[in-house]
Amino acid sequence: xxxxxxxxxxxxxxxxxxxxxxxxxxxxxxxxxxxxxxxxxxxxxxxxxxxxxxxxxxxxxxxxxxxxxxxxxxxxxxxxxxxxxxxxxxxxxxxxxxxxxxxxxxxxxxxxxxxxxxxxxxxxxxxxxxxxxxxxxxxxxxxxxxxxxxxxxxxxxxxxxxxxxxxxxxxxxxxxxxxxxxxxxxxxxxxxxxxxxxxxxxxxxxxxxxxxxxxxxxxxxxxxxxxxxxxxxxxxxxxxxxxxxxxxxxxxxxxxxxxxxxxxxxxxxxxxxxxxxxxxxxxxxxxxxxxxxxxxxxxxxxxxxxxxxxxxxxxxxxxxxxxxxxxxxxxxxxxxxxxxxxxxxxxxxxxxxxxxxxxxxxxxxxxxxxxxxxxxxxxxxxxxxxxxxxxxxxxxxxxxxxxxxxxxxxxxxxxxxxxxxxxxxxxxxxxxxxxxxxxxxxxxxxxxxxxxxxxxx
Amino acid sequence: xxxxxxxxxxxxxxxxxxxxxxxxxxxxxxxxxxxxxxxxxxxxxxxxxxxxxxxxxxxxxxxxxxxxxxxxxxxxxxxxxxxxxxxxxxxxxxxxxxxxxxxxxxxxxxxxxxxxxxxxxxxxxxxxxxxxxxxxxxxxxxxxxxxxxxxxxxxxxxxxxxxxxxxxxxxxxxxxxxxxxxxxxxxxxxxxxxxxxxxxxxxxxxxxxxxxxxxxxxxxxxxxxxxxxxxxxxxxxxxxxxxxxxxxxxxxxxxxxxxxxxxxxxxxxxxxxxxxxxxxxxxxxxxxxxxxxxxxxxxxxxxxxxxxxxxxxxxxxxxxxxxxxxxxxxxxxxxxxxxxxxxxxxxxxxxxxxxxxxxxxxxxxxxxxxxxxxxxxxxxxxxxxxxxxxxxxxxxxxxxxxxxxxxxxxxxxxxxxxxxxxxxxxxxxxxxxxxxxxxxxxxxxxxxxxxxxxxxx
Numbered sequence: 001x002x003x004x005x006x007x008x009x010x011x012x013x014x015x016x017x018x019x020x021x022x023x024x025x026x027x028x029x030x031x032x033x034x035x036x037x038x039x040x041x042x043x044x045x046x047x048x049x050x051x052x053x054x055x056x057x058x059x060x061x062x063x064x065x066x067x068x069x070x071x072x073x074x075x076x077x078x079x080x081x082x083x084x085x086x087x088x089x090x091x092x093x094x095x096x097x098x099x100x101x102x103x104x105x106x107x108x109x110x111x112x113x114x115x116x117x118x119x120x121x122x123x124x125x126x127x128x129x130x131x132x133x134x135x136x137x138x139x140x141x142x143x144x145x146x147x148x149x150x151x152x153x154x155x156x157x158x159x160x161x162x163x164x165x166x167x168x169x170x171x172x173x174x175x176x177x178x179x180x181x182x183x184x185x186x187x188x189x190x191x192x193x194x195x196x197x198x199x200x201x202x203x204x205x206x207x208x209x210x211x212x213x214x215x216x217x218x219x220x221x222x223x224x225x226x227x228x229x230x231x232x233x234x235x236x237x238x239x240x241x242x243x244x245x246x247x248x249x250x251x252x253x254x255x256x257x258x259x260x261x262x263x264x265x266x267x268x269x270x271x272x273x274x275x276x277x278x279x280x281x282x283x284x285x286x287x288x289x290x291x292x293x294x295x296x297x298x299x300x301x302x303x304x305x306x307x308x309x310x311x312x313x314x315x316x317x318x319x320x321x322x323x324x325x326x327x328x329x330x331x332x333x334x335x336x337x338x339x340x341x342x343x344x345x346x347x348x349x350x351x352x353x354x355x356x357x358x359x360x361x362x363x364x365x366x367x368x369x370x371x372x373x374x375x376x377x378x379x380x381x382x383x384x385x386x387x388x389x390x391x392x393x394x395x396x397x398x399x400x401x402x403x404x405x406x407x408x409x410x411x412x413x414x415x416x417x418x419x420x421x422x423x424x425x426x427x428x429x430x431x432x433x434x435x436x437x438x439x440x441x442x443x444x445x446x447x448x449x450x451x452x453x454x455x456x457x
Numbered sequence: 458x459x460x461x462x463x464x465x466x467x468x469x470x471x472x473x474x475x476x477x478x479x480x481x482x483x484x485x486x487x488x489x490x491x492x493x494x495x496x497x498x499x500x501x502x503x504x505x506x507x508x509x510x511x512x513x514x515x516x517x518x519x520x521x522x523x524x525x526x527x528x529x530x531x532x533x534x535x536x537x538x539x540x541x542x543x544x545x546x547x548x549x550x551x552x553x554x555x556x557x558x559x560x561x562x563x564x565x566x567x568x569x570x571x572x573x574x575x576x577x578x579x580x581x582x583x584x585x586x587x588x589x590x591x592x593x594x595x596x597x598x599x600x601x602x603x604x605x606x607x608x609x610x611x612x613x614x615x616x617x618x619x620x621x622x623x624x625x626x627x628x629x630x631x632x633x634x635x636x637x638x639x640x641x642x643x644x645x646x647x648x649x650x651x652x653x654x655x656x657x658x659x660x661x662x663x664x665x666x667x668x669x670x671x672x673x674x675x676x677x678x679x680x681x682x683x684x685x686x687x688x689x690x691x692x693x694x695x696x697x698x699x700x701x702x703x704x705x706x707x708x709x710x711x712x713x714x715x716x717x718x719x720x721x722x723x724x725x726x727x728x729x730x731x732x733x734x735x736x737x738x739x740x741x742x743x744x745x746x747x748x749x750x751x752x753x754x755x756x757x758x759x760x761x762x763x764x765x766x767x768x769x770x771x772x773x774x775x776x777x778x779x780x781x782x783x784x785x786x787x788x789x790x791x792x793x794x795x796x797x798x799x800x801x802x803x804x805x806x807x808x809x810x811x812x813x814x815x816x817x818x819x820x821x822x823x824x825x826x827x828x829x830x831x832x833x834x835x836x837x838x839x840x841x842x843x844x845x846x847x848x849x850x851x852x853x854x855x856x857x858x859x860x861x862x863x864x865x866x867x868x869x870x871x872x873x874x875x876x877x878x879x880x881x882x883x884x885x886x887x888x889x890x891x892x893x894x895x896x897x898x899x900x901x902x903x904x905x906x907x908x909x910x911x912x913x914x
Contacts, residue, residue, distance in 0.1 A: 185661060189759040198723025204642060204857030207744045207774050209718075209735040211728035214747035214769075215682060222679035225672060261666075266655025269799030271668035278666040287664045290671035291762050292753035297770060302646040302807040304772050304858075305748050312671075313754060315761050317664050342726030350759040400661030401761075 002124075004117035004444060005100065005437065007037065011109050012093040012102040018053055018076035018143050027053050027139055030075045034112075034137055041120045043135065048155055050147035053139030057158055060123075060133040067373045067454055068132035070159060070414065071119070072167040072404070073112030074141035077104035078429045085431035099434040106426035110435035111168035111443065112137065114421065118447035131455035134159060138404075141169075144351075145404045152411040163373035165408055165416040166450070168443060170398065172420040173254060175439055178385045178446075181418035183283065183397025184405055186318035186355030188327045189291075192335060193346040194220065195309035200296075203304040210306070214295045216343045217310040223338050224288055224331075229273045231288045231316075233334045236327065241320045243284045246363050250394045251279055282399035287317045288331070315350075317399065324352035354406040358415040360395050373454070374415055380453030381417055381446075388446045419446065459581075461574035461901060462557065462894065464494065468566045469550040469559040475510055475533035475600050484510050484596055487532045491569075491594055498577045500592065505612055507604035510596030514615055517580075517590040524830045524911055525589035527616060527871065528576070529624040529861070530569030531598035534561035535886045542888035556891040563883035567892035568625035568900065569594065571878065575904035588912035591616060595861075598626075602861045609868040620830035622865055622873040623907070625900060627855065629877040630711060632896055635842045635903075638875035640740065640854025641862055643775035643812030645784045646748075649792060650803040651677065652766035657753075660761040667763070671752045673800045674767040680795055681745055681788075686730045688745045688773075690791045693784065698777045700741045703820050707851045708736055739856035744774045745788070772807075774856065781809035811863040815872040817852050830911070831872055837910030838874055838903075845902045876903065 016030035017023040035045040035056050043058035053076065062068075080090035080103045088094045093102035100110065115135075122129060136159070138148055152159070170181040194213045201210075226232045256279050262270065272281040295310025297303035316327055332347055339345045359366045360382075361375035385393040408414045421443045427433045473487035474480040492502040492513050500515035510533065519525075537547035537560045545551045550559035557567065572592075579586060593616070595605055609616070627638040651670045658667075683689045713736050719727065729738045752767025754760035773784055789804055796802045816823045817839075818832035842850040865871045878900045884890045 187661075187761070189761070191759075196724055201722065202857065203744070203746045203748060203772060204644075204774060205855075206722065206739065207746050207856060208738040208742050209727050209729055210722060210724050211686075211726070212747055214750050215678070218675040218678040218747070218750075219682075221672070221675040225676075229668075265658065265663065265667060267653055267667050267799060269668070269797075270666050271797075271799075272666055281665040282663065285665050287660070289660045289664050289761075289763060290669055290675070290753065291660060291760055292755045292764070293671050293675075293767060294751050294755040296747065296749035298749045298751040298768075302648075302770060302772060303748055304644070304646070304746075306746060307749070310750060311755075313759060315660060315759060317661060340726075340728075342724060342728075398662075399664060400659065 002041070002117055002120040004113050004440065008100060008105065008110055008113045009093040011113060012104055013091055015091040016076050016104070016139070017079050018140055019079055027076065031056055031139060034075050037116060038135055041116070041123060048151065048158070050140070050151055052147060055139065055151050056135065056137040057155070058135040062130065062132040064161070066130045066132050067376070068134070068162045069377070069451070069454065070134045070136055070162045070165045071115050072165050073115065073135070073137045073169070074108050074139065075137050076139045076142050077107065077109070078142050082431060087432055095437070098437050100437060101432060101434040103433055105435035106422050106433055107428045108141070108169050110440055111421045114168060114440050114443035115166070115447050118444045118451065121444070122448050122451055129455050131451060134162060141404070145407070148404050149407045149411065152407055156412060159412060162412065162414055163371055164377055165414050166377070166419070167416060168419045168421040169402070170418045170420040171422040171424065173256070173424065175423060175436060176389070177254065177391070178389050178393040179420045180360070180381060180393045180395050181398050181420060182360060182395045183320065183357040184355065184402050185286070185399055186322065186324060186406065187315060187351065187353040187401045188318060188324040189313070189315040189350035189352070190328065191311060191313050191348040191350060192217070193309055193311045194339065195344045195346070196342065197306065197308050200308050201306040203306050207306060211340055211343060212306050213343065214307060214310040216340050217295065217312060219340070220335065220338055221290065221312060224334070229271050231286065233288070233330050235330045236286070239321045239323065239326070240286060241357070243280070244363065244365050247284070247397070248280065250396055251283070253394050283397040284319060286319050286322055289315055289317065291315055317401065318355045320355045320357040322355060324354060353401045353403045354410060356406045356409055357397065376457050377417055377450065377454045380450045381419065383453060384446050384449035387449060388442050419443070459498070459574055459577040461570050461897065465557060465562065465567055465570045466550040468570060469561055470548055472548040473533050473561070473596070474536050475597055476536055484533065488513060488596060491532050494573060495592055498573070498580060505608065505615070507597070507608055509604060512596065512608050513592065513594040514612070515592040519587065519589040521618070523587045523589050524833070525591070525619045526834070526908065526911065527591045527593055527619045527622045528572050529622050530572065530592070530594045530626070531565050531596065532594050533596045533599050534564065534566070535599050539888065544889055552894070555894050557894055558889060558891040560890055562892035563879045563890055564885045565598070565626050567897055568878045571625065571897050571900035572623070572904050575901045575908065578901070579905050579908055586909070586912050588908060591619065598861070602864070605861050606864045606868060609864055613869060616869060619869065619871055620828055621834055622871050623834070623876070624873060625876045625878040626859070627875045627877040628879040628881065630713070630881065632880060632893060633846070634711065634848070635846050635850040636877045637817070637838060637850045637852050638855050638877060639817060639852045640777065640814040641812065641859050642743070642856055643779065643781060643863065644772060644808065644810040644858045645775060645781040645788070646770070646772040646807035646809070647785065648768060648770050648805040648807060649674070650766055650768045651796065652801045652803070653799065654763065654765050657765050658763040660763050664763060668797055668800060669763050670800060671764060671767040673797050674752065674769060676797070677792065677795055678747065678769060681791070686728050688743065690745070690787050692787045693743070696778045696780065696783070697743060698814070700737070701820065701822050704741070704854070705737065707853055708740070710851050711853070740854040741776060743776050743779055746772055746774070748772055774858065775812045777812045777814040779812060781811060810858045810860045811867060813863050813866055814854065833914040834874055834907065834911045837914060838876065838907045840910060841903050841906035844906060845899050876900070
């Protein structure tokens with residue numbers, strides 16, 4: 001009998017910090033632990049090398065007419081620093097009050113273990129289950145999945161014929177409400193630098209004859225939003241997909257409190273474009289956000305300098321159907337047009353991500369060509385969640401960006417069912433990360449039921 | 458016979474870096490060297506302690522009806538770093554091509570030595586010269602003259618009955634053009650911080666519901682100037698003294714080239730309010746300048762954060778008759794009025810300086826109550842400069858701020874005659890500082906003649 005909690009404890013003991021080369025042997029350990037586990041339950045396991053950490057590909061083959069699900073996970077974790085803030089050693093998982101504490105318990109070792117346990121249990125009960133399953137478990141998610149796209153490109157044959165992706169690497173607002181994430185925002189990030197004089201200048205000797213690049217940058221950036229909070233770039237909203245009534249309805253089911261959210265954020269005023277609630281704005285609207293600004297003297301006390309340059313880091317969160325390249329072209333054109341005479345403008349593109357949306361079946365705007373297996377899996381998920389959790393899931397877009405979901409869509413035209421298993425109190429990426437074992441138990445039961453119903457239809 | 462160059466070389470050997478406690482014994486050495494020199498030429502020398510470096514007060518008393526001049530200088534120098542960029546050791550003065558190289562040769566040891574040499578020569582020729590002279594030589598000018606104001610307050614009796622201050626700690630544009638600086642800009646410096654959420658936030662999970670403090674700061678700061686380059690604060694220009702026609706005329710005499718200045722600055726466009734040339738703007742107009750800005754992530758690459766706060770350092774250069782307290786009140790009121798709802802504004806005042814202006818005699822706007830001795834000294838200076846330099850001086854305001862001149866005016870109601878002896882190529886505060894020995898020679902002759910004419914007038 002597969003004991004998921006014991007297995008998870010052992011899995012956590014492999015300190016698979018992908019960011020730090022000092023942890024390379026633990027990366028190998030974690031990878032081979034997962035591979036071994038999947039081998040034990042009957043999968044053909046392969047480690048596909050990338051430029052950094054290999055991807056585990058483990059297959060249960062079957063007849064071509066059987067549905068084919070890819071179960072995604074990642075075996076790498078965030079660094080445990082600051083270690084002194086942990087109440088127990090981060091890589092020695094311990095149970096306290098119905099939770100398992102340790103780095104990676106929630107992100108993503110526990111949720112992946114729930115999927116493995118569900119598959120193990122299901123195959124034990126039904127060795128002939130008519131379902132093809134491919135586990136794809138990468139080792140670079142915490143460092144941006146930089147090699148995942150090229151892995152998909154180089155190895156599309158290994159994933160050929162898949163119908164959809166199933167994973168648990170998203171969140172739920174509370175332990176009694178399942179959320180299926182159906183949309184993610186995209187990204188277009190870049191840096192803008194304005195410079196003027198050849199060197200820093202004394203603000204007494206020269207102040208008053210030239211446009212200070214900090215001032216120029218502030219005036220330029222101040223032009224990028226309207227006073228009601230919209231982005232002030234021609235064409236920026238052209239491709240924004242209309243929000244469907246069902247999306248607003250789903251969101252209402254969560255019964256979120258604006259007051260509570262404001263208290264959580266520590267703000268006294270929301271700043272949301274007209275026609276949207278704060279919870280809608282995060283999910284349905286794009287942004288242009290200033291992530292960092294610097295220029296001139298930043299130490300203690302005063303220094304009367306006119307700096308030679310000033311810089312700002314900008315990232316746009318994009319929503320369907322905005323495209324990063326088009327948005328960057330619009331923003332860069334506006335910047336170039338608005339930069340004051342004489343100032344030198346330098347724009348450095350950083351990274352992009354395409355926004356993502358899958359519409360569950362039986363909605364007014366579900367694409368007519370949606371894969372029947374995907375539709376079946378969605379219906380299976382809906383039923384399984386109701387059975388295990390006692391109520392239907394909410395289907396919601398989220399504000400964040402998960403590049404690999406967009407990559408799977410772009411490279412393999414695969415949609416994903418994102419079954420949330422992490423709670424706000426799980427402390428992802430923070431000290432004392434933990435995973436709720438009751439959520440894990442329900443997660444296993446849900447995944448098992450989703451796969452069973454998908455197989456039998 | 459007093460040999461000013463030999464004395465200056467010895468003076469430079471005392472590495473009187475006021476900023477660095479490791480140089481304390483050299484500070485004492487320089488102070489006692491100057492005191493000793495002034496004692497040798499007949500002055501009664503006193504070292505008046507301050508909280509850091511004592512002020513040298515050296516007096517030649519005389520009859521109460523004699524004019525009384527204070528000659529100001531400072532015996533401290535800037536650090537010599539980076540020492541490796543010097544062609545000869547900074548504290549071993551050497552002559553090359555008519556210049557003396559060494560830290561402090563120009564700022565301010567050479568110019569002060571010119572004054573001492575002139576006094577020595579004059580008193581040798583006229584032991585009964587009807588002129589009271591008090592040397593006031595401080596040791597903290599390079600670190601902001603922080604104790605000078607309290608020195609003036611605590612020891613006003615030592616300087617009682619003085620008629621004016623005479624000094625050389627300003628510049629001339631070229632070796633054939635004397636400039637008497639008659640005005641200096643003042644200062645009001647402060648830091649502004651805007652904050653919103655209680656902590657840095659993930660720009661995906663929360664972007665779109667709150668006003669990013671960087672954005673708020675940029676929009677706030679963008680409101681502080683008009684597009685034509687004026688400061689956009691109600692009342693800001695109310696107390697700005699009209700520029701007199703003679704001031705513009707004096708400036709024209711310098712025959713400065715706007716093209717050359719733009720090349721020197723490395724800018725392709727000036728940004729000057731209408732009605733002023735760049736050279737006028739620096740001298741006659743106030744500014745509101747951003748000296749530094751910071752907020753959010755400033756390292757390499759992107760980080761998708763909404764920071765909790767953003768800061769900007771602002772300094773206003775002020776012109777007569779603006780008052781720092783009034784200007785700060787106006788700017789702070791505008792900031793408080795314009796800060797968006799919900800954002801927390803924190804303003805930290807830094808330092809102030811009152812602007813300074815003395816109008817030479819026989820100008821349309823010379824104050825009727827100008828001291829007759831000051832007027833005589835100005836006329837003496839005018840004649841002495843014409844005699845030694847072959848042409849009259851220009852009387853110009855400058856854009857910088859020299860707090861001690863404002864302090865002398867405020868505390869003792871004394872005006873100053875600022876005889877410029879430093880050239881742009883002297884490399885003040887930089888490696889390979891040097892002093893032009895021909896300028897020194899002319900400086901000695903000028904000072905001697907100014908004092909003689911003031912005494913006999």
